[in-house]
Amino acid sequence: MSANANGQANGPAAGQESLHCLVTGASGYIGGRLVPELLGAGHRVRCLVRTPAKLRDHPWAAQIETVRGDVTHPESVATALRGIDVAYYLVHALGAGPDFEQRDRRAARIFAQAAHTAGVRRIVYLGALTPRGVPERALSPHLRSRAEVGRIFLDSAVPTAVLRAAVVIGSGSASFEMLRHLTERLPVMVTPSWVHTHTQPIGIRDVLHYLTGSARLPADVNRAFDIGGPDVLTYRDMMRRYAAVAGLPRRVIVPVPVLTARLSSHWVGLVTPVPASIARPLTESLRHEVICNEHDIARYVPDLPGRPLPFDDALTLAVRRVREAQVATRWSSAAVPGAPSDPLPTDPDWAGGSLYEDERELLAAVAPEALWKVIEGIGGDNGWYSFPLAWAVRGWLDRFAGGVGLRRGRRDAQRLRVGDSLDFWRVEEIEPVRLLRLRAEMRLPGLAWLEMRVDTDDQGRTRYRQRALFHPRGLLGHAYWWSVSPFHAVVFGGMARNITHAAAGNPGARTSPSSAPSPSRSPLDRIRHATSRRRDR
Numbered sequence: 431m432s433a434n435a436n437g438q439a440n441g442p443a444a445g446q447e448s449l450h451c452l453v454t455g456a457s458g459y460i461g462g463r464l465v466p467e468l469l470g471a472g473h474r475v476r477c478l479v480r481t482p483a484k485l486r487d488h489p490w491a492a493q494i495e496t497v498r499g500d501v502t503h504p505e506s507v508a509t510a511l512r513g514i515d516v517a518y519y520l521v522h523a524l525g526a527g528p529d530f531e532q533r534d535r536r537a538a539r540i541f542a543q544a545a546h547t548a549g550v551r552r553i554v555y556l557g558a559l560t561p562r563g564v565p566e567r568a569l570s571p572h573l574r575s576r577a578e579v580g581r582i583f584l585d586s587a588v589p590t591a592v593l594r595a596a597v598v599i600g601s602g603s604a605s606f607e608m609l610r611h612l613t614e615r616l617p618v619m620v621t622p623s624w625v626h627t628h629t630q631p632i633g634i635r636d637v638l639h640y641l642t643g644s645a646r647l648p649a650d651v652n653r654a655f656d657i658g659g660p661d662v663l664t665y666r667d668m669m670r671r672y673a674a675v676a677g678l679p680r681r682v683i684v685p686v687p688v689l690t691a692r693l694s695s696h697w698v699g700l701v702t703p704v705p706a707s708i709a710r711p712l713t714e715s716l717r718h719e720v721i722c723n724e725h726d727i728a729r730y731v732p733d734l735p736g737r738p739l740p741f742d743d744a745l746t747l748a749v750r751r752v753r754e755a756q757v758a759t760r761w762s763s764a765a766v767p768g769a770p771s772d773p774l775p776t777d778p779d780w781a782g783g784s785l786y787e788d789e790r791e792l793l794a795a796v797a798p799e800a801l802w803k804v805i806e807g808i809g810g811d812n813g814w815y816s817f818p819l820a821w822a823v824r825g826w827l828d829r830f831a832g833g834v835g836l837r838r839g840r841r842d843a844q845r846l847r848v849g850d851s852l853d854f855w856r857v858e859e860i861e862p863v864r865l866l867r868l869r870a871e872m873r874l875p876g877l878a879w880l881e882m883r884v885d886t887d888d889q890g891r892t893r894y895r896q897r898a899l900f901h902p903r904g905l906l907g908h909a910y911w912w913s914v915s916p917f918h919a920v921v922f923g924g925m926a927r928n929i930t931h932a933a934a935g936n937p938g939a940r941t942s943p944s945s946a947p948s949p950s951r952s953p954l955d956r957i958r959h960a961t962s963r964r965r966d967r
Contacts, residue, residue: 449645450474452510452550454501454541455520457484457849459603460556460641462759463634464518466490467642478510487847487860501537504544511548516645517541519555519583522576531575538579542586553588554644555580556637559596559630559656561718570714580654591644592654593637593727596720597668599659599744600634601751602759602841609665610752611702613672618682624716625666625685630658633744636737643731651730656722661741665716668741675745702837757841786911788918790896794930798884798892801933802863805882808929809852810840815932816925820917824872828854833873855880876900876907882929896926 451468455461456477466489468475475494479485482496499506501521511517519541522534545553558576560566566574580592597605612619640657663671666683673681698713739747751757794801808814814821825836836853840846846866850857855868863884870878883895898918902908 446472446646448472448474449515450476450513451645452476452478452514452517453520454478454510454518455522457481458520459759460598460634460637461518461520462488463600463638464520464641465494467638468645469493471642471645473516473645476510476514478506481849483859484849487849501541502533504540507540507544508548511544511550514545514548514550516552516554517545517550517588518641519553519579522572531571531578534575534579535582538582542583542588546587550588551649552645552647553583553586553590554641555583555590555592556641557592557594557654559594559658559720559722561720562723564718570717572714584652584654589647589649589652591647591651593640593644593657594654595632595637595657596629597631598634598637599631599741599748600637601748602757603634603748605631606748608698608702609668609672610676610749612698613669613681614676614678615701616681617679619669619684621666621683621685622713623685624713625669625683626664627716628662628664628719628721629716630662630721631668631741631744632657632659633739633741633747635744635747636739639734639737640727640731644727647730655727656724657727657738658722658725659738659741659744662721663741671742672745675742676749759841784902784908786900786902786915788898788915788922790894790922790926792894792926792930793887794892794894794933796892796930796933798863798886801884801892801894801930804929804933805866805884806846806860806862807844808866808882809855810843812843814853814925815928816921816923820921825854828872831873834871874900874907875904875910876902894926894930896922896929898922 451473453461453465453468453475454477456465457479461477465475465477469490477485477494477496478499478501479496480498480500482498485491485494485496497506497510499510501507501519519538521537542553557580558573560569560573560577566577569577580590580594583590584592599606599609636659637657640655666685669681669683673679804815821836829835829837834851834854838851838853840852841850846852846857846860848857848860851871852868854870854872856871857866858869858879859865859867865884866882868880870880872878877900879897879899881895881897881899883897885893885895887893900907900911902911
């Protein structure tokens with residue numbers, strides 16, 4: 431019998447039944463890691479997701495059942511909960527606009543009622559650790575909302591376990607990425623006063639251990655549990671410990687009390703890949719000390735030897751995963767709040783408005799697999815093969831506008847899967863050695879896609895096809911397209927050339943800012959067709 435990531439034996443223990451578990455938020459950071467743990471424990475898993483395709487390329491996708499829906503839609507929730515024993519609620523409206531508390535409240539009530547109607551035995555909710563003795567009205571809006579959601583479930587007719595965690599340390603978590611980039615990029619830091627606030631971080635492996643074990647809690651257990659690691663630290667301590675674990679020189683940290691939560695979230699947003707909309711609730715939660723008041727969960731879900739992991743050990747594991755490019759999920763795995771979800775405008779079924787297109791075609795004297803390797807490796811540290819300064823400026827403009835910017839990078843340096851964030855794009859479709867389609871998540875007055883295709887012409891030669899599409903929203907959208915279209919020859923034309931050059935082994939192709947012809951271009955490379963046009967439907 432094999433073991434899962436937590437060191438537990440796969441499959442249910444002798445005499446224990448296999449449970450049918452529903453996981454909401456399976457495309458997110460925690461949910462995407464919980465699913466294989468539940469499978470490893472011998473449970474059957476169903477996932478409720480708005481876009482099932484986002485789970486398609488996960489290694490465990492063939493072992494689960496997916497239901498399309500949303501926690502705010504009673505019909506889809508009822509369908510997803512039918513026949514379920516244990517329901518995991520891992521959905522939060524983090525950074526989702528001013529009315530997120532109302533949406534969280536409504537979704538929790540819908541879920542609780544549907545779970546009761548469906549005869550679900552238990553709800554397991556991952557909430558947030560709240561400060562002791564602080565009135566709920568004094569909490570940050572996000573902490574307050576998470577506390578309210580937990581209370582809704584505990585007051586429902588379904589036995590519930592609310593696991594309350596503070597800072598989660600794991601490769602790809604928003605808290606870890608914020609800590610990592612602040613520490614690595616700023617040897618001398620002017621920081622907000624919350625760097626002196628004590629908190630009790632916990633490693634992602636321990637979070638998953640408690641979540642998985644909560645499926646088998648006794649039926650009469652209906653309560654909240656504080657979960658945390660063995661160390662109580664300030665954020666200043668955590669940054670200095672990260673520097674030590676990562677082999678960096680000691681950091682100089684100068685707290686400045688005038689930096690409010692809003693200002694510090696913008697500061698974090700500029701320095702790290704975590705945008706201000708997500709950084710703000712994370713920093714607001716550090717205004718008060720959040721320390722575990724009990725460890726009662728261990729009475730029901732016994733700790734494994736040497737666990738919970740000390741902070742330095744959790745950091746070491748996370749750093750190793752990042753350096754080895756083995757990050758299973760990232761904070762950006764979940765869709766950005768407010769990101770567009772409209773279908774791609776296509777000839778057969780699109781009917782409305784204008785669609786601007788920029789198309790490029792090039793022949794490349796390489797095998798399709800060589801060209802695909804470059805395409806799948808685009809973005810992140812590899813760049814966009816065209817005018818780096820233009821891409822950097824666009825990323826900074828997006829950050830200043832409150833968008834995600836260009837620094838989200840990649841989950842994996844070589845492989846992509848549907849749903850991956852890729853700088854300010856998200857992978858909408860991928861067909862190996864054939865198609866990569868990206869959807870823009872930057873702030874735009876419209877919807878945008880970028881397609882890269884590999885095929886062969888009627889003579890069997892490898893052909894690279896690139897298409898940028900923009901569906902404008904109002905007059906501003908049309909004005910935007912025409913204002914940037916003069917740069918397309920440089921940006922998109924240069925991208926097409928440099929991608930084909932990189933596939934052929936030209937080492938200078940990745941960062942070339944020029945749109946001028948390359949002297950190393952092969953005869954096949956010169957066969958090129960480019961158009962930029964508008965279609966009205």
